[in-house]
């Protein structure tokens with residue numbers, strides 16, 4: 045999970061192909077590039093099978109600090125090699141999780157199997173890619189890197205877009221529940237849409253689209269998805285530091301090297317033939333050619349009633365890519381309900397992390413203790429406590445997903461091919477990167493204000509002496525950057541809550557200092573290691589609260605919905621008409 049726009053591109057050994065890591069966020073990144081193993085030099089798998097934990101720790105069925113620690117210590121040990129998809133670390137991790145699901149007394153979660161195989165496609169665009177903008181008698185050739193980035197997510201080796209008319213579509217938003225549609229009356233079939241990043245009105249300080257808080261419509265991923273639904277041939281997002289939340293170098297770095305997707309026949313949502321970004325300087329020239337001032341257009345695009353403008357320019361582009369395929373498993377354990385076993389509550393946490401660097405000196409293993417051995421430990425502890433108690437009325441699925449760091453692919457695959465139909469899925473509770481900040485007066489709900497799951501959490505947190513608060517960085521869109529987001533997008537109410545901001549004794553600075561240390565020294569670095577001195581008091585409260593939310597849902601016949609006005613509510617109502 046991401047505490048700030050960052051990415052480590054770490055190459056692991058997914059059936060000898062490299063995997064880059066991006067916390068589900070390929071443009072929000074910086075770089076920590078790690079070499080891939082030369083062919084044939086990946087370490088041989090060890091013959092020993094760690095079916096049971098490597099420690100001789102005896103686990104209690106209740107949620108316990110020492111049990112949580114034992115899980116994290118093992119999963120984040122050097123032996124597990126940073127839990128990269130595809131290698132020895134994957135095998136040990138999958139065996140560990142399955143072994144504990146068995147110990148706890150769960151049944152295989154995927155129709156008799158403990159695993160669900162997730163296929164993926166890796167696409168690497170040729171580094172010397174260029175494209176042409178034909179502006180009247182002038183042709184401007186842009187090189188990938190300093191002025192633009194471009195790629196395809198179709199899985200096709202060669203994609204061309206020729207003589208495609210550029211149209212400026214403002215923020216590229218179609219939000220029926222807000223009465224806003226930048227594509228109103230527009231046919232962009234075969235055209236190239238040019239789009240501002242962030243929400244409508246962001247650049248002029250408007251309170252529309254929840255003001256400073258980034259909504260789903262502000263995400264660059266949304267803009268490509270909407271452009272694809274509209275039938276565009278290509279989409280180019282206009283970069284600006286403030287709107288994106290990061291500089292051009294972050295865009296450039298994250299679009300260099302492999303990108304990861306589910307195969308197009310698995311995730312059948314429309315995809316753009318080509319998608320990319322252009323720099324602010326290029327955009328200024330492009331708009332000037334059409335007689336438009338870029339700053340004035342930020343003003344116009346933030347006003348209700350904005351209409352699209354042709355830019356009197358055409359795109360010619362061909363992108364050649366190297367395509368490779370791989371796979372990695374989700375691990376699934378089921379506690380079958382006693383009364384309504386066909387209805388399910390899901391707990392999920394990603395087991396994968398960035399793996400290791402081959403060669404070099406020093407600590408080359410990305411242990412991923414916080415990110416996300418803590419989440420895996422959490423769902424194991426919650427599963428143990430749930431299974432030891434009275435059987436819940438609804439089923440509860442414990443889902444340890446893979447390929448989160450490659451773009452939330454394991455959870456996307458589960459949602460595309462769910463074991464329980466999504467209309468029978470009550471809620472998804474995601475746990476990603478629990479920071480040991482100690483006991484707090486509050487409980488952070490990332491994306492607070494989304495769904496009625498918060499109404500269930502609130503009294504549970506209150507009984508712990510904690511109030512619910514939103515995440516501090518509401519502009520950063522963290523709700524859209526971990527695995528629950530795939531459930532949300534499909535309409536299933538999803539909760540992402542963890543930690544707090546104010547320590548009961550040591551105040552805010554104490555928590556802020558731990559967060560800063562994590563961001564600076566550990567996040568997506570080899571320094572994300574287990575520490576036996578962690579203060580787990582807050583994490584234990586989080587686990588107990590999230591256990592109680594799931595238990596409450598599993599023993600009720602309630603169907604919590606998204607709050608009115610939420611962009612995901614329409615999808616839920618379409619699948620569950622009341």
Ligand SMILES: [Zn+2]
Nearest residue numbers: 045415416476
């Ligand atoms: Zn994570």
